[in-house]
Amino acid sequence: MTGGLLRLLTRRRGGRGWHWTDVASYAYLALGVLLMFGPVLWLVLSSFKTPSALLEFPPSLLPMAQAEVRVEGYPQPLPLFTVTMEDGSVRELAQVRRIGIAAQMVDPKEPAKTIRVPVDRRTPVRHLAFAVGNYTDPLTQFDFLRYLRNSLVVTVVATLITLLINSMAAYALSVYEFRGKSLAMLGVIGTLMIPITIILAPVYLVVTKLGFVDSLWAVILPGAATPTGVFLLRQYMLTIPRDLIEAARMDKASEWRIYARIVMPLSLPALAVLAIFSVMWRWNEFLWPLAVLTKTEVHTLPIALNAFQGELQTQWHYLLAMTVVTLLPVALVFAFLQRFITSGIANTGMK
Amino acid sequence: MTDMMRSPEAAARRPAGLVAGGVQAVMRLTDPPMRALQRLIGAARMPYVFLLPNLVFFGLFVFLPIAINIVFSVTGGTALYPAERPYVGAEQYARLLDCGSYLDPGSCREDLFWRGVWNTLTFTVFQMVAMVLFSLGTALVLNRPIRARGFFRAVYFFPVLLSPVVVALIWKWILQRDGLLNAALTMAGGQKILFFVDPGWAMFWSVFVSVWAHMGFYTLILLAGLQAIPRDVYEAAEMDGTRPWRVFHRITLPLLWPNLLVVLVLVLIRSVQVFDEVFVLTGGGPGTATLMIVQYIYTTAFANQVQNFGLAGAASVLLGAVLFILTMIQLFLTRRRSR
Structure with missing residues (x-):
């Protein structure tokens, strides 16, 4: 028994048929799927529910809404119920109003006659309904498109700057020998130890001095040079054959041309990994934008979401929909580049 | 075609x-x-040109801020510009460290700082244990000859890419008073639990949500380590009829140890700086039950009525010193691993 349990912890050679440890493994993985995917699925399902459906307890699994019918003589659409009549027959009736424990109801086919029914004899008629308004209303009610645009601008511009300046530094540190090289390396390693969490206030001061407060540059610039980016690219560039560079020099290519036309194209795989990381960092960045972006016009999506969850305590339907929209680009990137990302992380050990 | x-x-x-x-x-x-x-x-000076942009960025947004931070920590007042701040010596540090007993935050002058320290320590200890157990367990299962390994690996990994705000909101929605979990509890015949009103539960879910969000990353590192262990070592052990526990204890664990160490130190470094998920999930509450050091620094410098950059600076310098030591250990370990 314990031997079997312990076998779970070790590599087993395949082709021996089903041992109970295999069953345990798949059970663990199935539980994992439930625990990892379940919450996101629940978020997506909930985001399509109407505010009243969100208030239900216990909640229904799928977004349901009560059916309504238009009945002649009543200006408002009326909610539809299935009613068990006193003689045991079952009818579909629309409710006009509720008075205490009785409900005044009407048959849509005979609008003139009202029927009194005890409330415990009726159950609402429900059907699957997606409250798309949760997604479309925020577009007009809040500046949701602006936050989306801000996040996109920050992500794209910051990633381009990161790729450019980090590849330049990596090129200098991988191809050349020059005075001060080890000092520069030490400086890059040094920045590895200084996360922005511990220099929030002074970076805020620098950004203020540069006049970037409450502009997107305040978020884009401070994280643009990253030591991990320099290391990743330098490691890759070291593998480029020196002969190639020497040959280009023989052909009178300038140093910039060698960087731009030879080293950069050859470093594309490493650049792609850094680009993916940078997009992830920027799209998800929270603490620094929270500190530096005080005006709502420049809020990025995570900051806006955080502000909403403070202000819209009762409006979960909007909050959930906006959360889904924030999640969507990352989910798409992941769906297409999953293998690439996981192997990139496994090889570099960073994120 | x-x-x-x-x-x-x-x-x-x-x-x-x-x-x-x-x-x-x-x-x-x-x-x-x-x-x-x-x-x-001249071509010999071109490397400096290539280095220049990065060094300017590092200088402006890392090295200069470190210097300013130290200046902040030894000056007082509420001004943002260092020149306008009066020198106070070690007063900010003294204020932070002024405690009746370090074990009891209530006896400290800056009790919130010490609550942050103790909460962060608690969080870090539970986070390290849970993270290593779950990511190691998952890596071991994923390393077995299973079908659809790529899919299962992706399942555990995808939350790593999610924004911490999104992660926190997903779980806040599940854990709220009338949420999915309380519905399940009442259906099972239990009582609703107000998770964010109870300090113990708030800390539990802070750790749980962080593990949920990041375990895929550490699983990947450990899985890469497991796959680097040569197969023939296991085959030899199997031929000798070595018992599974012994194989794990004597082969897997020692050969995986360098990766495991890196994971431990990485979790440690990240836990000490925890902020995003916990802040959105609990807001540091109930009361100060999940207030972490970084939240203390952020609040002191930015969110309070009076922005106290001096106190925040001093706390940052202390946190920075801890992180410096931890990162040195990490660099030492990774260097030894790559050798």
């Missing part, structure tokens, strides 16, 4: 080609001025 079959791939390559073409065009434009620059200063 072959064209048709290749077309989706080609379509995917087209935007990439467009981007590459754009980059090439920009590079062609920048070539003449850079060539002129090289003629002016």
